[in-house]
Amino acid sequence: xxxxxxxxxxxxxxxxxxxxxxxxxxxxxxxxxxxxxxxxxxxxxxxxxxxxxxxxxxxxxxxxxxxxxxxxxxxxxxxxxxxxxxxxxxxxxxxxxxxxxxxxxxxxxxxxxxxxxxxxxxxxxxxxxxxxxxxxxxxxxxxxxxxxxxxxxxxxxxxxxxxxxxxxxxxxxxxxxxxxxxxxxxxxxxxxxxxxxxxxxxxxxxxxxxxxxxxxxxxxxxxxxxxxxxxxxxxxxxxxxxxxxxxxxxxxxxxxxxxxxxxxxxxxxxxxxxxxxxxxxxxxxxxxxxxxxxxxxxxxxxxxxxxxxxxxxxxxxxxxxxxxxxxxxxxxxxxxxxxxxxxxxxxxxxxx
Amino acid sequence: xxxxxxxxxxxxxxxxxxxxxxxxxxxxxxxxxxxxxxxxxxxxxxxxxxxxxxxxxxxxxxxxxxxxxxxxxxxxxxxxxxxxxxxxxxxxxxxxxxxxxxxxxxxxxxxxxxxxxxxxxxxxxxxxxxxxxxxxxxxxxxxxxxxxxxxxxxxxxxxxxxxxxxxxxxxxxxxxxxxxxxxxxxxxxxxxxxxxxxxxxxxxxxxxxxxxxxxxxxxxxxxxxxxxxxxxxxxxxxxxxxxxxxxxxxxxxxxxxxxxxxxxxxxxxxxxxxxxxxxxxxxxxxxxxxxxxxxxxxxxxxxxxxxxxxxxxxxxxxxxxxxxxxxxxxxxxxxxxxxxxxxxxxxxxxxx
Numbered sequence: 001x002x003x004x005x006x007x008x009x010x011x012x013x014x015x016x017x018x019x020x021x022x023x024x025x026x027x028x029x030x031x032x033x034x035x036x037x038x039x040x041x042x043x044x045x046x047x048x049x050x051x052x053x054x055x056x057x058x059x060x061x062x063x064x065x066x067x068x069x070x071x072x073x074x075x076x077x078x079x080x081x082x083x084x085x086x087x088x089x090x091x092x093x094x095x096x097x098x099x100x101x102x103x104x105x106x107x108x109x110x111x112x113x114x115x116x117x118x119x120x121x122x123x124x125x126x127x128x129x130x131x132x133x134x135x136x137x138x139x140x141x142x143x144x145x146x147x148x149x150x151x152x153x154x155x156x157x158x159x160x161x162x163x164x165x166x167x168x169x170x171x172x173x174x175x176x177x178x179x180x181x182x183x184x185x186x187x188x189x190x191x192x193x194x195x196x197x198x199x200x201x202x203x204x205x206x207x208x209x210x211x212x213x214x215x216x217x218x219x220x221x222x223x224x225x226x227x228x229x230x231x232x233x234x235x236x237x238x239x240x241x242x243x244x245x246x247x248x249x250x251x252x253x254x255x256x257x258x259x260x261x262x263x264x265x266x267x268x269x270x271x272x273x274x275x276x277x278x279x280x281x282x283x284x285x286x287x288x289x290x291x292x293x294x295x296x297x298x299x300x301x302x303x304x305x306x307x308x309x310x311x312x313x314x315x316x317x318x319x320x321x322x323x324x325x326x327x328x329x330x331x332x333x334x335x336x337x338x339x340x341x342x343x344x345x346x347x348x349x350x351x352x
Numbered sequence: 353x354x355x356x357x358x359x360x361x362x363x364x365x366x367x368x369x370x371x372x373x374x375x376x377x378x379x380x381x382x383x384x385x386x387x388x389x390x391x392x393x394x395x396x397x398x399x400x401x402x403x404x405x406x407x408x409x410x411x412x413x414x415x416x417x418x419x420x421x422x423x424x425x426x427x428x429x430x431x432x433x434x435x436x437x438x439x440x441x442x443x444x445x446x447x448x449x450x451x452x453x454x455x456x457x458x459x460x461x462x463x464x465x466x467x468x469x470x471x472x473x474x475x476x477x478x479x480x481x482x483x484x485x486x487x488x489x490x491x492x493x494x495x496x497x498x499x500x501x502x503x504x505x506x507x508x509x510x511x512x513x514x515x516x517x518x519x520x521x522x523x524x525x526x527x528x529x530x531x532x533x534x535x536x537x538x539x540x541x542x543x544x545x546x547x548x549x550x551x552x553x554x555x556x557x558x559x560x561x562x563x564x565x566x567x568x569x570x571x572x573x574x575x576x577x578x579x580x581x582x583x584x585x586x587x588x589x590x591x592x593x594x595x596x597x598x599x600x601x602x603x604x605x606x607x608x609x610x611x612x613x614x615x616x617x618x619x620x621x622x623x624x625x626x627x628x629x630x631x632x633x634x635x636x637x638x639x640x641x642x643x644x645x646x647x648x649x650x651x652x653x654x655x656x657x658x659x660x661x662x663x664x665x666x667x668x669x670x671x672x673x674x675x676x677x678x679x680x681x682x683x684x685x686x687x688x689x690x691x692x693x694x695x696x697x698x699x700x701x702x703x704x
Contacts, residue, residue, distance in 0.1 A: 002579030004529050004553060005586070006451050014589030017412055028408075037404040046402040046599065052389040054603070055565035056380075060369055084436055087592040099358050120590040177356050201356060213407035216598035227354030234357070237366030238472035240439040246568035247398065247599045251406070 008120070015116045018319050027342055029333040030317040032155075032184075032294050034213035036268065036336075038251070039261040042214065045254035046247050058246040065249045068256035069221055073193050078226040081233065082252075084243045086183055086207035086220030089232070090149075091117055093203060093222065096231035097177040098123050102146025107136055109326060111151050111181065130157075134288055134296070138165045142172030151181040153189050156319065156331035158290030160189035170199045177228065179203045184292035186211035186266050187273070193223055200225040210293050211266055212255045219244060219252040269293050269334050276340040283348055298329045299351050310350040316343055360472075367468045370671050379694055381685040382669040384507075384536075384646050386565035388620065388688075390603070391613040394566065397606035398599050410598040417601045420608035421573055425545050430578040433585065434604075436595045438535055438559035438572030441584070442501075443469055445555060445574065448583035449529040450475050454498025459488055461678060463503050463533065482509075486640055486648070490517045494524030503533040505541050508671065508683035510642030512541035522551045529580065531555045536644035538563035538618050539625070545575055552577040562645050563618055564607045571596060571604040621645050621686050628692040635700055650681045651703055662702040668695055 001010065018031035062082040070077045083089040094117040098104050101124070106114050108127035118125040128140035134157045141148050148169055153160035170178050180192045182204055192204050203224040208214035222232055236243055244252075255262065273290060280287050280297060288296040299307065304327050308320040311330075319331040332343065353362065370383035414434040422429045435441040446469040450456050453476070458466050460479040470477040480492035486509045493500050500521055505512035522530050532544045534556055544556050555576040560566035574584055588595055596604075607614065625642060632639050632649060640648040651659065656679050660672040663682075671683040684695065 002577075002583060003527075004449050004580060005583045006447065006449055008451075009448055009583060009586045009590075012586055012590055014586055015593060016589075017409075017593040020409055020411060022411070022415075031409055033409065034407045036407065038406050042406065043402050047399060050395050050398040050402070050599075050603075054390050054394065054568040055386045055388065057369070057372055057383055057385060057561070057567045058570070059372060059374070063374075084597075085592060085594060087594075091591045095358065096361055097356055097358055099360075116590055120587075175355075209409070215409045216401075216406040218410070218594055218597040225354075228356060231354060231357045231361060234361045234364055234366055235472075237368075238361075238364055238468055239443045240437060241367060241369035242437060242439075242570055245436075245570040245597070245600055247402075248597055251402075 012120055013116070015113045019317060021317070025315070027316045027335065027339045029335050029339065029343060030319045031215070032210055032333045033215045034210060034265060034269070034293070035334070035339065036213055036265055038213040039255050039258040041254040041258045042251045045250040049246050049250035054246060058242050058244060058249055060242050062244050062249055065219070065244070065253040065256070068253040072256055072259070073223060075193070075196065075223060079196060079223055079229060081222045081229045082244050083220050083236070085209065085218040086181070086205050087113065088243060089205050089220045089222045090179070090181065092232045092235040093177070093179055093205070094118065094121050094123065096235045097228070098147045100124065104147040104149060105141055105145045106149040107154065109134065109157060111155050112321070114149050135159050136161045136165070138168055141169045145173055145176050147176045148173055148178040149181065150178065151183070152192070153184045153291045155184060155292065156294070156296055156321070156326070156329070158288050158292045158294060158296050160291040163190050163192060163195065166192050167195065170195065170202055174201060177201050177203055179205060182206045184210060187270055187293050188291040196224055200227065203228050208252050208255060212252070212262060213265065214252060214255060217248045217251050219248050272337050272340055273334045275337065276334065276344065279344045280347070283344070285347065293334045295332050295334070296329055297332055302328070302351060304328045304330055307347065307350055311346055314346040316346055364472055365468070367465045371669060373669070377667070379668045379687065379691045381687050381691065381695060382671045383567070384562055384685045385567045386562060386617065386621070386645070387686070387691065388565055388617055390565040391607050391610040393606040393610045394603045397602040401598050401602035406598060410594050410596060410601055412594050414596050414601055417596070417605040417608070420605040424608055424611070425575060427545070427548065427575060431548060431575055431581060433574045433581045434596050435572050435588070437561065437570040438533070438557050439465065440595060441557050441572045441574045442531070442533065444584045444587040445529070445531055445557070446470065446473050446475065448587045449580070450499045452476065456499040456501065457493055457497045458501040459506065461486065461509060463507050464673070466501050487511050488513045488517070490520055493521045497525055497528050499528045500525055500530040501533060502530065503535070504544070505536045505643045507536060507644065508646070508648050508673070508678070508681070510640050510644045510646060510648050512643040515542050515544060515547065518544050519547065522547065522554055526553060529553050529555055531557060534558045536562060539622055539643055539645050541643040548576055552579065555580050560604050560607060564604070564614060565617065566604060566607060569600045569603050571600050624689050624692055625686045627689065628686065628696065631696045632699070635696070637699065645686045647684045647686070648681055649684055654680070654703060656680045656682055659699065659702055663698055666698040668698055
């Protein structure tokens with residue numbers, strides 16, 4: 001705190017990202033990064049773009065990248081918006097579509113940035129309780145809300161709702177924007193992108209940080225009705241004309257144009273996930289049904305914090321939240337087969 | 353406009369950046385980009401960083417880049433904050449340090465993003481009239497203000513105030529943050545960085561987009577008392593955990609470590625600037641005394657818009673604002689000697 005801080009930030013509790021260690025070599029399963037490198041075409045595109053042209057501003061409208069995304073998704077470029085990671089897109093969306101007088105609604109166990117955005121932008125919000133099995137309480141998202149944010153699949157639970165459930169929420173909130181956060185969509189669940197033409201209040205947000213192995217580049221995008229895209233542009237152009245740099249635009253566009261590589265990565269991660277689920281369940285761990293690149297895991301009678309610390313001592317980083325409703329659970333990213341073998345081994349040693 | 357837009361954005365008039373043409377080859381003198389490539393070390397650093405590690409999130413604290421900046425500026429890393437271009441830094445600063453109930457003050461002719469930020473963040477502001485010679489009205493910035501934003505050197509005028517004037521503003525506003533926007537500091541003017549230890553309300557903002565030829569990478573930074581830096585971090589961590597990607601951090605740090613190259617670029621731009629000033633004055637153009645990498649130019653009796661259009665027809669892009677107080681002026685970036693020769697030639701043809 002400091003005498004010069006505005007009232008806006010004095011009481012804010014910002015988001016804390018997962019640990020990014022510098023000093024020691026860890027098996028890093030705490031921030032859902034892809035265990036494999038990006039497509040070779042990404043590196044080629046970056047090498048080509050990293051020259052004399054760096055002196056020039058990037059395309060403020062990210063036209064080539066948006067074209068690559070639109071082509072893959074069967075959309076028009078006017079239905080696509082790009083930003084500096086999906087966190088930035090979400091922050092823009094909160095500002096573009098939600099008003100202070102009506103509550104924004106999201107599940108009580110979900111991406112923990114949503115309440116941070118709401119508080120920072122002076123928005124009221126309501127967290128609705130999960131179903132007992134940790135699935136998303138769809139009926140509780142249907143009502144007269146100021147906006148909905150639905151992470152689908154949800155984090156940290158890993159559970160996805162079907163598109164019929166998503167449509168139910170859209171139909172029940174015709175006057176409010178429903179943000180479907182599909183950061184983890186590429187590992188088995190169904191995307192709501194196909195609903196965009198039918199629902200002008202639907203905004204789908206995705207990222208290159210997980211399935212496209214580009215967490216280091218910071219590229220996210222939103223897809224929706226051109227009116228919603230225009231709202232995001234309005235926010236961006238009131239803050240920062242150029243949010244996605246030249247190399248990020250070139251690299252991400254190349255990733256989007258290497259469909260085979262992308263599908264291969266997703267298959268490998270899914271296979272390793274299922275293999276790990278079987279191994280953990282064999283050892284009597286509770287594992288929620290996941291359609292993401294992470295698992296939500298607990299061991300009956302074991303405190304999550306102790307497991308977190310024990311894993312860290314054994315050189316493995318996972319994610320844990322100090323809150324009563326999930327304090328006995330760990331969120332564990334899917335790494336390579338070898339990394340997951342080491343994880344399972346370490347967990348078993350801890351519960352002996 | 354769209355039914356789903358929040359009240360916050362319905363009446364906003366966002367910032368319009370200079371044209372970034374795709375289709376035709378222009379002599380581009382409209383957004384103050386560096387006419388020369390970045391240091392070769394930048395490209396090397398990017399090539400090295402553009403590999404398997406792209407799958408990992410960047411350092412959220414930009415430690416290596418901040419260390420490079422701090423070392424050059426004689427500061428501690430706790431006095432340095434990095435962001436996705438200085439536009440983002442300024443946006444964070446407006447949110448971190450200004451409150452809605454007290455006016456933020458800046459000159460009436462200055463970087464046109466300041467009123468955009470103020471409007472977008474719901475802040476009152478007051479624009480103080482320039483001195484008749486377009487210099488900054490320092491006395492009018494001294495008073496009981498909610499905050500000051502002083503572009504020094506100023507844009508689009510190109511005129512710098514000395515450090516005694518900056519100190520006067522700092523001393524007169526001990527309870528408010530004074531942001532000194534030094535985007536153009538490297539072309540002859542004196543930086544206020546040396547005042548940081550004495551003035552806890554001073555925030556200096558700089559960018560790699562002009563003198564370090566990295567407009568395409570989007571790297572800006574702020575320097576100030578650790579309490580102010582903490583305020584910027586609070587805003588960032590409420591919006592986006594990782595604002596500067598891996599390649600931008602690597603490239604900008606390399607640029608900061610190639611002092612010789614940087615000094616060489618600044619010298620070349622200054623030489624070309626002075627050469628161009630003489631050539632224009634020889635032809636009776638009015639040129640304000642510039643300490644930046646652009647010139648503010650007018651021709652007695654000639655409308656700025658006509659000159660803008662005439663130059664565009666001749667393949668040269670410059671910047672012009674449709675406002676009564678500067679409608680007869682053009683802001684012209686300093687390019688290569690050849691580009692400036694072409695510019696002077698074209699201007700002369702237009703006024704024949």
